[in-house]
Structure formats: structure tokens, C-alpha cells
Amino acid sequence: MNDIRISDATIRRFGREDGAALSFREKIELAKLLDRLEVSAVELDRIRTPRADALLIKSVAAAVGGSAVAVPVGLSEESVRETWEALRGAAHPRLQVIAPVSAVQMEYLLRSKPDALLARIADTVRACRALCADVEFAADDATRADGAFLRRILAAAAEAGASAVTVCDAAGTLLPGELAAFLTALRAEVPALAGVPLGVECSDALSLADAGAVAAVEAGVREIKVSAWPTGCAHLDRLAGILAARGETLGVRCPVRTAELGRVTEQIAALCRRGRAGSTPFEDGVRDAEADGTEPLTLTGRDDRAAVRRAAEKLGYDLTDEDADRVFESVRAAAARKGTLGARELDAIVASAAMQAPPLYRLESYVINAGNIIDASAQIRLRRRDRVLQGVSVGDGPVDAAFLAVEQITGRHYELDDFQIRAITEGREAMGQTVVRLRAGGKLYAGCGTSTDVIGASILAYVSALNKIAWEEEET
Numbered sequence: 001m002n003d004i005r006i007s008d009a010t011i012r013r014f015g016r017e018d019g020a021a022l023s024f025r026e027k028i029e030l031a032k033l034l035d036r037l038e039v040s041a042v043e044l045d046r047i048r049t050p051r052a053d054a055l056l057i058k059s060v061a062a063a064v065g066g067s068a069v070a071v072p073v074g075l076s077e078e079s080v081r082e083t084w085e086a087l088r089g090a091a092h093p094r095l096q097v098i099a100p101v102s103a104v105q106m107e108y109l110l111r112s113k114p115d116a117l118l119a120r121i122a123d124t125v126r127a128c129r130a131l132c133a134d135v136e137f138a139a140d141d142a143t144r145a146d147g148a149f150l151r152r153i154l155a156a157a158a159e160a161g162a163s164a165v166t167v168c169d170a171a172g173t174l175l176p177g178e179l180a181a182f183l184t185a186l187r188a189e190v191p192a193l194a195g196v197p198l199g200v201e202c203s204d205a206l207s208l209a210d211a212g213a214v215a216a217v218e219a220g221v222r223e224i225k226v227s228a229w230p231t232g233c234a235h236l237d238r239l240a241g242i243l244a245a246r247g248e249t250l251g252v253r254c255p256v257r258t259a260e261l262g263r264v265t266e267q268i269a270a271l272c273r274r275g276r277a278g279s280t281p282f283e284d285g286v287r288d289a290e291a292d293g294t295e296p297l298t299l300t301g302r303d304d305r306a307a308v309r310r311a312a313e314k315l316g317y318d319l320t321d322e323d324a325d326r327v328f329e330s331v332r333a334a335a336a337r338k339g340t341l342g343a344r345e346l347d348a349i350v351a352s353a354a355m356q357a358p359p360l361y362r363l364e365s366y367v368i369n370a371g372n373i374i375d376a377s378a379q380i381r382l383r384r385r386d387r388v389l390q391g392v393s394v395g396d397g398p399v400d401a402a403f404l405a406v407e408q409i410t411g412r413h414y415e416l417d418d419f420q421i422r423a424i425t426e427g428r429e430a431m432g433q434t435v436v437r438l439r440a441g442g443k444l445y446a447g448c449g450t451s452t453d454v455i456g457a458s459i460l461a462y463v464s465a466l467n468k469i470a471w472e473e474e475e476t
Contacts, residue, residue, distance in 0.1 A: 004243060004252045005040035005164075005199070005223035006236070007070065012043040013231035014272065023415050024056060024439050026271050031060045033264050033271075034067060034228065038257050039236070041068040041094055043225075047083055052442030054086040055318075061090035068092035070136065073128060075099065075110075075120045080127045088131075095128040095135050097121060097162070101153055102141040114149050121153060122160040129161035138166040138201070143174055143182060151190050158192035164223060165196050169212065172203025176215035183219045199223030202234050209234040214242055217250055228265055229272040237265045280396060281403040281416040297343045301335035304328075312350055315343060316417070316437075316444045323354035344420055347435050351448035351464070357471035360384055361410075361463050368455055370398040380405040380459065399458045406462055414469065415439040421454055436461040440469045 011030060015021050022030065031042045042064055047053040061069050069090040073083045080095070087093045099121050100109050106117055121137065128135040137157035142150055154165055167186065169179060183200065187193055200221045202212040213224045213234040226236040240261055243254035297311055305328045312319055312327060319327065327346075330353045335341055341349075362383045370376040377394045378401035391408035395401030399419075407413055418437040434449045434457040445468040449460025 001248070002222060002252050004217060004247075004254050005197070006240065006254060006256055007041040007043060007199070007223055007225050008034050008039045008228055008236060009043040009201070009225050009233060010034070010227045010229050010231060010236075010268070010272070012045045012072070013227060013233065014229065022271065024052070024059075024442060025415075025417055027056060028059050028063055030228075030268060030271055031069075032063050033268055035064040036257075037236075037260060037264050038255050039067050039226075040223070040255055041070045041092075043070045043096070046072040046074065047079070047086065049441065050082065054082070055442035057083075057086035058089060059316075061087055061093070065091050068094045068134065070094035070096050072096040072098045073124065075124050077124075077127045080124060080131065084128075084131045093132055093134065095132045096138060097124050097128060097135065097157070098138040098140055100140045101150055102144040103146065104144070105141050114146075118149075118153050118156050122156045125157050125160035125162050129163075133163065135162050136164040136166060136199070137162040138168055138199075140168045141170040142167040143169045143179075144171055151186070154186065154190050155192040158190070158196045162196060164199055165193060166199035166201060166223065166225065168201040168225075169203050172205030172209070174212065176208060176211045179212045180215040180219040183216055183221060187220060197222040199225065201225035204230075204232050204234070210238050210242065213239055214250075217243075217252055228268045237261055280400055281407065281413075297346065299331055299335060299341045299346065300339065301332055303331070303335075311346060312354075315346060315350075317350055317354070317446070318443055319350075319354055323350075326353040329353075344422070344435075347418070347420060347437070347446060348433060348448055351435050351437075351446035351461070355445060355468045355472075357468045359463075359467050360470045360474070361467055363459060363463055364388060366402060366456065366459055368398045368402065370401075376401045378402040378405040380409065382406070382409050382463065398455050402455060402459050403462055406459070406466065410466065410470075414466075417444060419458075421458070432457045434458045434461040436465050438462075438465045438469060440473075445469050445472075 011027050034042045044057060044060060057071055071083050071087050073080045073095055100106055106112050125135060125137055157165060187198060198221050200216040202209040224234060226234045226239055228236040240254055240256040240258055244258045247254055297314060299308060299311055308328045308331050309319060309324045327350055330349045331341060334345060364381040364383050367379040375394045376398045379392045380402060381388055381390050389409045391405035393401050393404035393408055395404045417439045420435040422433055431450055431452055432454045435446060437444055437446045445465045447461040447464025449457040449464060451457040
């Protein structure tokens with residue numbers, strides 16, 4: 001009985017049709033859920049924004065232990081090296097070479113002639129194989145390609161060292177029987193594929209992706225690309241269910257943990273169905289620093305600099321050596337008073353001690369209107385150097401309205417990674433401390449605000465984080 005590889009392309013394909021987007025943290029959470037299901041591979045998108053995308057790949061590689069982490073490369077040695085540098089820490093790394101092979105897409109997307117493209121693909125596969133043992137070549141839009149050229153390019157990829165070859169039916173117009181016949185002919189007519197596992201990615205344009213995938217398995221395909229959320233290819237839950245029920249008949253085993261499939265796909269759906277219009281800072285959701293699916297974080301005065309830095313990195317911070325020293329000294333001082341510190345305390349320390357920047361923005365004034373029969377509104381005035389800037393916005397609550405007003409002033413929307421409020425003194429005039437974590441370019445920036453007014457503390461914390469982002473952007 002043969003094993004079928006189930007490669008999930010949800011993260012790579014998400015948002016192509018409707019322009020939606022997953023946040024940085026949601027992609028990591030989605031990858032962890034897929035790893036829990038024991039899919040064979042979790043596919044990410046290629047590097048487009050170097051710092052942010054490379055950080056995402058490294059974060060997913062660190063979070064995923066059982067599944068392979070697959071990342072596409074561009075058709076150049078530079079792209080291969082850049083991608084491998086981000087991916088090399090994965091337990092099971094996979095480099096993907098994805099290229100359109102139909103005449104229309106070659107000309108439109110790559111502006112390349114067939115022979116030139118064939119040479120580029122072979123060179124790229126060889127460059128990938130020199131770094132990584134698991135290299136997949138995927139022929140996009142293969143069912144509309146010239147037959148003779150498709151066979152040449154699949155043979156070239158296999159001979160260059162591809163450990164897997166995937167054929168993509170981007171048009172999605174083939175009936176299941178036609179797709180099976182197409183794949184059977186390829187295997188028979190390309191001898192170089194004899195020792196290379198063949199995979200397939202079926203378009204769901206005619207709602208036949210699942211049926212096409214089953215027909216492909218009958219034709220000898222050993223890897224199927226699926227999606228846990230509808231993105232236009234075969235569906236993970238349906239295909240895994242079919243293979244679990246009829247796998248013995250088909251002579252295959254499916255690795256997916258079907259016992260957890262329903263519950264985990266519901267969690268994935270909750271992540272993916274959120275609107276991504278960016279109409280509120282809170283649209284990306286915020287996490288519980290002590291209950292985000294990882295083991296609790298605890299620091300004491302006995303922890304050294306390296307342990308404190310690792311704890312900060314676990315929360316997502318990328319500290320410089322100087323900032324790491326400041327955070328360590330603050331952790332040691334706080335631990336002397338409290339004994340042990342958790343994630344929330346470390347967040348507040350990083351916000352106060354690390355990544356300090358000159359205040360490009362200063363809070364001049366704010367006016368908040370809120371009640372149970374009116375929409376909350378905020379009027380914020382910030383000073384940037386010698387200019388006073390004003391924003392007015394309505395939001396879902398006073399803090400949301402205030403953050404939207406600040407975004408209106410700056411003209412930028414940042415992912416709100418976390419928002420924390422806690423009391424640091426007691427009594428009627430108790431001081432509230434707020435920590436805001438913003439993500440820009442894949443990097444976390446934490447700001448801290450303290451006031452007897454929780455809304456005021458929240459605005460101060462947001463502006464503090466904003467100043468760190470603005471200063472670093474100006475510096476670079």
C-alpha cells in the first residue's frame with residue numbers, strides 16, 4: 001500500500017481570488033494547526049518583501065515540527081539563496097520551483113521563450129538541490145501547455161535533481177477521467193519520471209477538484225495539493241475523508257489525522273473567514289500572552305542574558321544586542337521585586353526598555369465620545385516636529401476609534417498583534433498600564449503607556465510603538 005502526500009497550500013493560495021489576507025500571526029497559527037493534522041507539507045508563499053517574508057518563513061519553520069515547510073523560489077540563484085537562508089532552520093525543508101509552462105503564461109508572466117525557460121528551470125532546480133534534498137518542480141497551467149514542450153520540461157526538471165514533480169491543472173476544465181488519462185500518458189512518455197513521485201494540483205473551477213484528485217490517485221499520483229479553506233483547489237477535509245474511507249480500495253494510505261480533522265478545520269475556518277479590510281486595528285485579533293498555544297513563559301532573577309533574550313524571541317521580538325542588555329537588566333530588577341515574571345511582564349519591559357526612539361509623534365490632546373446609544377468617536381491631535389496633525393474617526397468602542405484616528409493621521413495601517421491593560425496601583429486613582437504591540441514589515445514594535453485614564457494610556461502606548469516604527473523607517 002502506497003503513502004499519499006497531502007500538501008496544504010492554504011497559506012500560499014489564500015486571498016488570490018478575493019484580495020483577502022491573513023495576518024502574520026494568523027499564518028503562523030494556521031501552519032501550527034496543519035502540522036497538528038500531520039499533513040505532509042505546509043506551503044508558504046514566496047519571498048516578496050524580504051524582511052517580513054523571511055521572518056515569517058523562519059517563524060513557521062520554528063513552529064512546525066512534523067510537516068515539511070515548502071517555499072517557492074524565483075528562477076534565479078539569488079532567490080534560491082535568499083529563500084534557503086530563511087528556510088534552512090525547518091525540521092523538514094522543501095524548496096519549490098513553480099513555473100508556468102503554457103505558451104500564454106510564459107509570455108505574459110515571464111516574458112520568456114520555451115528554450116530559455118527550460119534552461120532557467122533546470123539551473124534553478126540544480127541550485128536548489130545543491131542546498132536541499134527535497135526539491136519540488138511544479139508545472140503551472142500544464143494541461144494547456146504544448147504536449148511536446150511539457151514532456152521536455154518535466155524530463156529536464158527530473159534530470160536536474162527534482163525529488164518530486166507536480167502537474168497543475170490551472171484551467172480546471174478537464175473531467176476526472178480526462179485528467180487521469182493525461183497523467184497516465186505523461187508517466188508513460190517521460191522516462192525520467194520513473195523514479196520521481198508525481199503530484200497534482202487540481203483547479204476547482206467546475207467543482208471537480210476532489211473528484212479529479214481521486215482520479216489522479218487511481219492513475220498513480222502520489223502527492224495531492226489541497227486547501228483547508230476554499231481557495232480554488234481540492235478541499236482537505238473532503239479529500240482526506242474520501243481517502244480514509246476508500247484508501248484501501250485505492251491501495252493508498254492518507255497521513256492526515258482524520259479524528260481531529262473536523263475540529264481543526266473549524267479553527268482554520270475561524271481564522272480565514274475574518275474580514276481583512278483593515279477597517280479596524282482590532283480586525284486582526286489580539287492574543288492572550290499567557291495562552292497562545294505555547295507553554296507558559298517564566299523568568300526569574302537566576303536567568304542569564306541568553307535565557308532572557310530567548311524568551312523575548314519566543315514572544316516575537318527581534319532585539320539588538322544593546323536592547324537585549326537593557327531588557328536583561330530590567331528583568332533582573334523586576335524579578336528581585338516580584339520573584340517570577342511571565343509573558344505580560346516581559347512584554348511591558350520590552351515596551352519600556354527596548355527599541356527606544358526619539359518621539360517623532362507627541363500626543364497633544366484627545367477627545368473621546370462614547371455611550372451605549374451612540375457610536376464611539378475620537379478626535380486626536382498629534383504633533384510631528386513643528387506640525388500639529390489631527391484625525392477624527394468613529395470606531396467600535398473608544399479605544400478602536402482612537403487608534404483609527406491615529407491611523408488617519410499617519411496614513412498607515414499596522415497589524416495590531418497584542419493589546420494589554422492592567423492596573424499597576426490600587427484605589428480610586430489607580431494607574432493603568434497599557435502595552436500595544438504593532439507589527440510592521442514582519443517585525444514587532446511594543447509601546448507602553450501609563451495613565452489614570454485607560455483610554456489615554458492606550459493612545460500613549462500606540463503612539464510609543466508608532467514612534468519606534470517611524471524612527472526605524474526614517475533611518476532606513
